[in-house]
Amino acid sequence: MTSILENRPGLAAEIGRVAEVAGYLWQKGWAERNGGNITVNITEWVDDAMRALPALGEAHPIGKALPHLEGCWFYCKGTQKRMRDLARAPMANGSVIRILPGCTRYEIVADAPVLPTSELPSHLAVHDYLLAKGSPYRASLHTHPIELVALTHSRKWLEKDVATRMLWSMIPETKAFCPRGLGMVPYMLPSSVELAEATIRTLDEDYDVVMWEKHGVFAVDTDIMSAFDQVDVLNKAAQIYLSARGMGFEPEGMSEAQMQELSTVFHLPK
Numbered sequence: 368m369t370s371i372l373e374n375r376p377g378l379a380a381e382i383g384r385v386a387e388v389a390g391y392l393w394q395k396g397w398a399e400r401n402g403g404n405i406t407v408n409i410t411e412w413v414d415d416a417m418r419a420l421p422a423l424g425e426a427h428p429i430g431k432a433l434p435h436l437e438g439c440w441f442y443c444k445g446t447q448k449r450m451r452d453l454a455r456a457p458m459a460n461g462s463v464i465r466i467l468p469g470c471t472r473y474e475i476v477a478d479a480p481v482l483p484t485s486e487l488p489s490h491l492a493v494h495d496y497l498l499a500k501g502s503p504y505r506a507s508l509h510t511h512p513i514e515l516v517a518l519t520h521s522r523k524w525l526e527k528d529v530a531t532r533m534l535w536s537m538i539p540e541t542k543a544f545c546p547r548g549l550g551m552v553p554y555m556l557p558s559s560v561e562l563a564e565a566t567i568r569t570l571d572e573d574y575d576v577v578m579w580e581k582h583g584v585f586a587v588d589t590d591i592m593s594a595f596d597q598v599d600v601l602n603k604a605a606q607i608y609l610s611a612r613g614m615g616f617e618p619e620g621m622s623e624a625q626m627q628e629l630s631t632v633f634h635l636p637k
């Protein structure tokens with residue numbers, strides 16, 4: 368069988384980045400078993416030949432209408448699939464889907480009839496929100512970064528922007544590369560509508576990375592590598608904090624003035 372990626376270097380490179388990130392998630396210990404999800408809006412790579420491809424099976428309901436997804440295509444991790452397998456074989460562990468007219472249903476188009484993640488409705492709701500506000504962001508990532516999740520087991524770090532300020536103060540790059548910080552969503556049942564809605568509300572407070580208490584992060588960015596980078600930078604800062612604590616002291620952190628200077632010199636968003 369011919370893969371949809373053949374003779375489509377742009378699409379192949381995009382899926383290649385997803386596979387590369389999936390490998391990093393596994394190597395970092397953030398993607399145990401089938402943990403984590405990736406969904407990428409690949410509409411810009413779709414050509415007429417792709418539009419003419421038949422569906423692999425029946426149409427599936429999304430569960431709600433997402434009107435801004437009209438004509439959109441996505442690559443998404445398959446249900447029960449492992450990131451470490453996706454890293455080797457992205458088209459056998461993920462699927463390419465297209466949203467059907469009316470935006471309440473989707474079809475699997477390629478390469479194999481792999482059912483998308485059960486988190487698809489919440490990921491698609493985030494993409495619908497991003498398109499509605501004219502955002503250039505096309506990738507969403509959910510993963511379980513160990514040190515960031517550990518922080519959320521303490522009330523102190525769940526207060527709005529308390530963890531953000533601590534993480535920014537550990538090393539200058541954190542604020543430079545994650546200038547919007549880390550949003551916090553209190554514990555909610557995984558896969559629930561409430562969690563999806565709270566995630567979108569928190570992204571809308573102008574965060575790119577949202578922390579789910581005692582669970583993981585949800586990050587959005589222009590592409591999957593950039594979304595991964597933001598989580599990686601934030602988790603590195605958490606590791607530095609925990610390393611200092613492990614050495615027996617509370618790290619001093621950069622001062623407010625030092626962080627303010629960084630924002631001014633590098634023109635970081637407020």
Ligand SMILES: [Zn+2]
Nearest residue numbers: 402403582583
């Ligand atoms: Zn999870």
